[in-house]
Amino acid sequence: MDILVLGGTRFVGRHIVEAFLAAGHAVSVFTRGTSPDNDLPGAEHLRGDRNGGDAGHAALRGRTWDACVDVSGYTPRQLHASTGLLRGQVKQYVFVSTVSVYAEQGRHPVREDDPLFPPAADDVTEVTGETYGPLKVRCEQIVQEAFGPACVILRPQLVAGPGDYTARYPYWPDRVARGGTILAAGADADFMQVIDARDLARFAVTAVEERLSGVFNMAGPRVGWREFLAMQEAADVHWTTPEALERAGVEFTELPIYLPANGEQGGIMDVSNDRARAAGLTLTDPLATAQDTRAWSAPRDTVYSFTPEREAEVLALLGAEDARTS
Known part of the structure; x- marks a missing residue:
């Protein structure tokens, strides 16, 4: 299949691109081209800026893909632009969100149908510790409104593994x-409890190949x-x-x-991965x-x-x- 990855040259995105390539799919990577980790042999590199409105997405116009995997969407402005353009150009939209969307993070375990934070307003653009979760809630909503059952929402907890530049798990x-x-x-x-980036990446491939739909927590062994x-x-x-x-x-x-x-x-x-494991998530x-x-x-x-x-x-x-x- 032909796969578009929005963001895909660092850590999580890079593992996702590599997983699709390893599975035999053709991958187009849409980035600003500013990362030092742009060496992804076998992938097509498209340049643009998600904060640049229509002009920033010019490289995506006139193209079609079987699926889009969005690793770099953080604000409603970005998601309105990408879903508005790609609604007629991709068959499925996979959005990488976060467990930070959950409003009651003291629950045991955290499940996909737990309450979420109130969504951020569409004009919020600053990503902080306080706005991150609500922004992702609103981004999820925009994807679901645009693609309906043809979308998958992945909610990873802290992601770990090779390439983790965050100075947390390492x-x-x-x-x-x-x-x-x-x-x-x-x-x-x-x-x-963390999710290995390679497990998340393999599940993204599964989600596309199996045409999955819905919301899945991405969580590893506790x-x-x-x-x-x-x-x-x-x-x-x-x-x-x-x-x-x-x-x-x-x-x-x-x-x-x-x-x-x-x-x-x-x-x-203590994030439940039952739904994802039933759908094919395998764990390192x-x-x-x-x-x-x-x-x-x-x-x-x-x-x-x-x-x-x-x-x-x-x-x-x-x-x-x-x-x-x-």
Whole structure:
């Protein structure tokens, strides 16, 4: 089939393009051409700007594709432009959204029919921590209004794997590799759950090949923190609690991807993938995700917000607190 990917040269988009090419499909990639990762042999590269209105989409005019996979839609303005143009040019529209659309993120588990945030207004263009979820809600609505049953909405939780430049998930395999005492919390009470970008990409191919319709959470295996670090052979872990972290002045956003299960966002690490698995989602072993991420990240020397100095400071504070209470 002929596939159009809106955005597709970095991380998630790149994996999606590679998955379609590997499955034998022809892929056209529509980007601004500014990413340093534009080397996708076998794909056609179309240049444009989603924020440029009709002129920005000129490269798409007069063409038809069997499906469009939208990886780079964040604002209603962008989605109105792309769906308005492509409604008569593609047979199916696959939109990559996010679990951040869910309004009650403390639910266990989070399912596709859970309440969503109120949609952002069509004139909102600034993507922030507060507007991101509502913007994606409105983008989903625009896709559904334009394509009806001929659309698929994918809602990934935190995406991991090779190519992850976000400085979130890679922190952990990189931290284990560095050695020394590792600060971690919620050993047996809390969980981590991510979706490997390659699993998301393969499901996008399945969604197109099988002409799926509807909304699907993209979530991987749910793994306890002790198990997650043990499978990577972390030798020296200082386990603490979310309460102790708070007393030490550590925000949960500071320790990458850690969310207490009973916290306001605990459900983000308990996202149901039942619907997607029934439709063909296959999952990479969590250890393979960690190892492959480390292999990609090792030569890059990523600087993380939770620095070795900050970790040592918190470990000292926790050690002093333990000494006072013993």
